[in-house]
């Protein structure tokens with residue numbers, strides 16, 4: 508358990524032969540809760556997909572839970588909430604069934620769900636505030652509710668590493684607060700979190716460290732609170748500096764000024 512949850516060393520990740528994230532160094536210890544920030548198209552999704560084996564590692568090293576990406580023996584040790592996806596509108600499955608899919612990697616080849624699996628599904632659905640919709644078809648849920656079903660599916664797997672790509676996008680404020688509470692509990696239980704987000708406000712109490720991706724490069728790695736230093740006198744948008752500090756980081760804020768950038772060494 509001494510291996511980091513995530514280790515990137517000189518990692519280049521992309522699609523086909525096109526590099527998107529370049530020469531990235533990042534080490535996330537088990538149990539850390541890290542925000543991935545950056546403007547649209549900067550490479551956040553590509554970075555997180557690279558951790559799942561869904562984007563191509565074109566160079567360097569990408570290791571997840573101590574194993575090269577894609578070679579992780581036990582599926583289910585890494586949970587993933589993809590960006591934008593809701594559940595297919597044509598899907599006749601119920602909330603219980605879709606969330607139950609999250610348990611499949613834990614069942615074994617011919618395994619049938621047991622009491623522990625049913626409890627994990629019920630807990631996950633309760634955690635995202637959809638307990639009263641357990642037997643409803645997911646197609647009957649709103650887009651934001653469907654996002655929460657996908658969060659529940661990832662939680663039900665009880666993963667060691669949970670990668671979430673904008674889990675709060677399109678989700679109302681009350682549900683964001685509920686999700687923050689859930690993630691706080693999951694993090695306290697030792698799960699490593701990597702959360703791509705454009706707005707850290709709701710999750711500021713959970714995510715302590717931040718990584719900023721800018722044009723495929725990691726340009727900041729440090730305390731989440733430190734990203735706010737970007738609004739210092741050297742920032743590219745002086746009008747932002749004049750505003751009172753806002754809780755959380757938004758992407759309409761300027762990027763970190765060069766002197767605010769603190770890159771960790773790879774040993775972290």
Ligand SMILES: Nc1ncnc2c1ncn2[C@@H]1O[C@H](COP(=O)(O)OP(=O)(O)OP(=O)(O)O)[C@@H](O)[C@H]1O
Nearest residue numbers: 522525527545546547548549550551552553554590
């Ligand atoms: N499947 C793909 N094939 C080729 N290029 C892609 C693919 N997906 C994304 N890209 C390109 O990779 C770059 C980074 O995209 P990515 O989705 O990682 O950005 P992002 O930081 O997640 O942005 P957003 O905040 O909009 O979600 C973009 O230029 C995009 O066009």
Ligand SMILES: [Mg+2]
Nearest residue numbers: 551552590672
């Ligand atoms: Mg994205």
